[in-house]
Amino acid sequence: MSEPNTMVFMTTAHKKVTIRDVARYAEVSYGTVSRYLNGNDHVSKDAAERIANAIETLQYVPNNAARSLAQQRTQTVCLILQVESAATIMQASVAEAMAAANQALGDAGYQMVTVIANSDEAVHRIAKLIKSDYADGYLLFSLSEDDSLALACKETKRPVVRSEASNRGDLPYPAVDFTNAEGQRDITRFLLNKGRSRLAYVCGPGFSTSAINRLNGFREAMGKFYDDSRVYYADDWEIGSGEMAAVTFQPILDQIDGIVCANDSIAIGVINQLDRFGYRVPDDIAVTGFDDSPLAQMANPKLTTVRQDSYLHGETVAKLLLNIMRGEPVERHFVQLLPTTIVERQSA
């Protein structure tokens, strides 16, 4: 009744409301509405108000596909999670990095969407997605040996940033990584300084650059005392590998007073198995982890480990991508390194 605009608008709910409906209701042309929506040009205050009102009462929301098509960009960033099994998805470090990236990208006006590549079929489907201009940029979290998605990324013109430095020169994406070598070197020295000199090492899976770098850090700290026969090479990052490592070391366990592990899960496996063998941690043998995952505090004894800030990791990856999307020049092989710190608890 008191409404100045008494046009009858059945909220049909069947026919979707488009920008034209808004324009008609606001009594402007739909070009003006578009301008209003994108905040670019100037729209008269009067028109703006009517448009705002129309949008509100009509419950108008622009169609995503149409906007993407016309604009040639989607305002989304796609986070690709390439994993070998479900277990990997839930690594605390990954979850935290994802949360951080989601926040940073959201703040910049991008919607982060995550796709999971956990099968050959999924890899193939996602490779296609990448080529179809699905997103304005990509974050590649590959926790797998398979480089197929990294290769697929080469076929898009959109920027890509990796969550881990690669040792492959033919995959030239900027990356963010931790000072893996330095971290492992430092905690090894920490053990050495405590008088533990007969150390063994459990290395992560060979396809992982982090695993290699961490081993290198251990080697550097050990110097001429480095003994490859006291290194166990695991196939994955899981607890089971730690247990197997301890079993393998059993014959020489009496000659050892410390085991440096490639990550927390492995360290927990080692501790569990040492316990079964009757060795006390850290009294008989000290054990260290890497990551400072939530597991580290749940372990018994609590893990002394190398901490890496996963939240910072995700945030940094996201910001690097945003910079590139803004056009900032970044070297194709640029790797930003994040610091690690030692967290002393009970296991060493």
Add this chain to the structure above:
Amino acid sequence: MSEPNTMVFMTTAHKKVTIRDVARYAEVSYGTVSRYLNGNDHVSKDAAERIANAIETLQYVPNNAARSLAQQRTQTVCLILQVESAATIMQASVAEAMAAANQALGDAGYQMVTVIANSDEAVHRIAKLIKSDYADGYLLFSLSEDDSLALACKETKRPVVRSEASNRGDLPYPAVDFTNAEGQRDITRFLLNKGRSRLAYVCGPGFSTSAINRLNGFREAMGKFYDDSRVYYADDWEIGSGEMAAVTFQPILDQIDGIVCANDSIAIGVINQLDRFGYRVPDDIAVTGFDDSPLAQMANPKLTTVRQDSYLHGETVAKLLLNIMRGEPVERHFVQLLPTTIVERQSA
């Protein structure tokens, strides 16, 4: 040289290749190419081959936005993960369900994309996304007290399936859930049958339907012996809550021979704290969990718990959504219940 088609095609790499380029190269009209791509109508074998060849040599991939716009569907399903903190993202059950859903949806030709709602701003952004016809269907994994996204889903015409039954009648989405009550009832009876009759209970957060259902199961098994003063109501599902529960129960710990917990994390917290108090598990007090998460096997003693098959959960949720998207009629309040089983280990 031997190529029959000697047209010169600079792979300019600057100008993106469209369906028209393919048509020109294959010497057909682009309508035919479209038909070929969508496999619907009949295309002559001859033309099909030339098109296939053109697509291959031109490296053509259809543009996503354009296809979505013309077709009014995106061939994607959006999994919305509403969480309060990063820690929740990585719950093993969620990760496994996601992996399963990804597989099932992928097999059906849909790309699953996950968005994370971990802040008010993200919730708002995603609510808008939902209204913009971003996906053909939605999977709502809400591990939070906040119902705002469930409400936002009411404004889309696309089907929505929830991963957990809701107790709110105004959020009428089909859901898939576990037999929470039965599971907790059965493991309680399992304890009773073992001669443990003086039981306490640690309940999950009140906003969760699962938490309520599990408590009801416990209550049913206890019958007239149910004593609300022996129920601790936790604020979340974490280890810390288990520890606090044990502290709260301390005065009556000597009168208790078993504690049934709402989930595995809480059970571990209870066990840890009982250990600090000098009680032995299960000798003095038996403890049970719920979920059979990976933690259950890492705990010491290993957890006796109620197992729920998270992979099946994700798969079922996805298939239910697929059925609805195919037009199969499903009651708005339909809830599909998945079975739970008791896993006996050491803690009870």
Add this chain to the structure above:
DNA sequence: CTGTTAGCGCATTCAG
């Protein structure tokens, strides 16, 4: 079986 045409909903020129 195939070419032609008209939109899908919106951004973005270009005149006014």
Add this chain to the structure above:
DNA sequence: CTGAATGCGCTAACAG
């Protein structure tokens, strides 16, 4: 400051 026109890349309906 605003309206009208053109096209983003593709599907689908229609003739042939």
